[in-house]
Amino acid sequence: MNSTASTGPAGLELSEASQSAEAPLAGLPWIEDATSVAPQDARALSKVFFGRLTELEEGTHEYQYARNTLIELNLSLVRYAAARFRNRSEDMEDIVQVGTIGLIKAIDRFDLSREVEFTTFAVPYIIGEIKRFFRDTSWSVHVPRRLQELRLDIAKATDEMSRTLGRAPTTAELADRLELSTEEVVEGLVASNGYAAASLDVPVDENSEGGGGTYADRLGDVDPALEGVENLQALKPLVEDLPPRDRRILQLRFGAELTQAEIGAELGVSQMHVSRLLSKVLARLRAGLLAQQ
Incomplete structure (x- = not known):
C-alpha cells in the first residue's frame, strides 16, 4: 500500500x-x-x-x-x-x-x-x-615545548646538585650550572609549579582518615548572578555610545518593561517604527559583544 x-x-x-x-x-x-x-x-x-x-x-x-x-x-x-x-x-x-x-x-x-x-x-x-x-x-595543559624541556633540565640539575651540596641549590647556582640567566631559571621553576594539576579530592589533612575533608569541600558554589554581571559590564560602554533616543528606547523596553506600543505612544511614533529602531539597536549591541569575544 x-x-x-x-x-x-x-x-x-x-x-x-x-x-x-x-x-x-x-x-x-x-x-x-x-x-x-x-x-x-x-x-x-x-x-x-x-x-x-x-x-x-x-x-x-x-x-x-x-x-x-x-x-x-x-x-x-x-x-x-x-x-x-x-x-x-x-x-x-x-x-x-x-x-x-x-x-x-x-x-x-x-x-x-x-x-x-x-x-x-x-x-x-x-x-x-x-x-x-x-x-x-x-x-x-598547554605548556610550551621550550618550558617542558627547561623543566626537565632544572629537575635533573636540582637533583644532582642537592646530592653534592647536601641542600637544595639556589636559583643563581642553577643558573650557573645550566648556563642560563636567573630570569630563565625562574621562568622554568614557575612552569614546573603549574605543569601538573593536583586533584581537588586530595584530603586537606593527609594525616587524617577522611575527617578533614577534601579541598573540593571547601570550594564555594558558582554565583548564578556572575554571568549577568559580566554581560552588564560588557554592555555598559556599548550602551553609553548609543544616541540618546536609542538609550531611551532601551530604558523603556527593558527598564520600565513597556510594550512596543506603549513606547510608541511615549515617543510619539508608531509601534512598527519602535520595532525597527529596537531591532537596529539590539543588532548594534550584539555586534559589539561579538567583537569582544
Whole structure:
C-alpha cells in the first residue's frame, strides 16, 4: 500500500507514520532524525517548537520532546562555532560537547517575543561556553615545548646538585650550572609549579582518615548572578555610545518593561517604527559583544 505524505511547517514532507505521532505530542510534528534537517528547515521548525514550548508544562513528555528536538535541530550551530577552534589541541568532540551546554542554555533562555533570530541569540552563548572551558582547563595543559624541556633540565640539575651540596641549590647556582640567566631559571621553576594539576579530592589533612575533608569541600558554589554581571559590564560602554533616543528606547523596553506600543505612544511614533529602531539597536549591541569575544 502506498503511503501518502503532507507538507510540514518547514516545507518538510511528513509521512503518515509521522503524522500519527502528532496527537500525543500536543500537535508538534514528529521528526525522526532532527540532526539531518537542513539548516533553513531547522530555523523554521525551531520557531514552531519554541512557540509550543512556552505553552507546555515543564517536565511533561511533550515538553521534553520539544526541548530535545530543539537541541538536535540546532546542533549545527554548535559545530559551526566549534570549527573556529579546530586548531586547538583539545579534542573536537570535547569542544562540541561543551558548546552544546551553551546551546541548551540559549534554548532555556530564548524568548520569541524578543524578535531576534535564535541563531543570532545562541551563537554568543555557545562560543562563550567554549571559551570558558578553555579558560578553566588550559592553564594545566598547554605548556610550551621550550618550558617542558627547561623543566626537565632544572629537575635533573636540582637533583644532582642537592646530592653534592647536601641542600637544595639556589636559583643563581642553577643558573650557573645550566648556563642560563636567573630570569630563565625562574621562568622554568614557575612552569614546573603549574605543569601538573593536583586533584581537588586530595584530603586537606593527609594525616587524617577522611575527617578533614577534601579541598573540593571547601570550594564555594558558582554565583548564578556572575554571568549577568559580566554581560552588564560588557554592555555598559556599548550602551553609553548609543544616541540618546536609542538609550531611551532601551530604558523603556527593558527598564520600565513597556510594550512596543506603549513606547510608541511615549515617543510619539508608531509601534512598527519602535520595532525597527529596537531591532537596529539590539543588532548594534550584539555586534559589539561579538567583537569582544
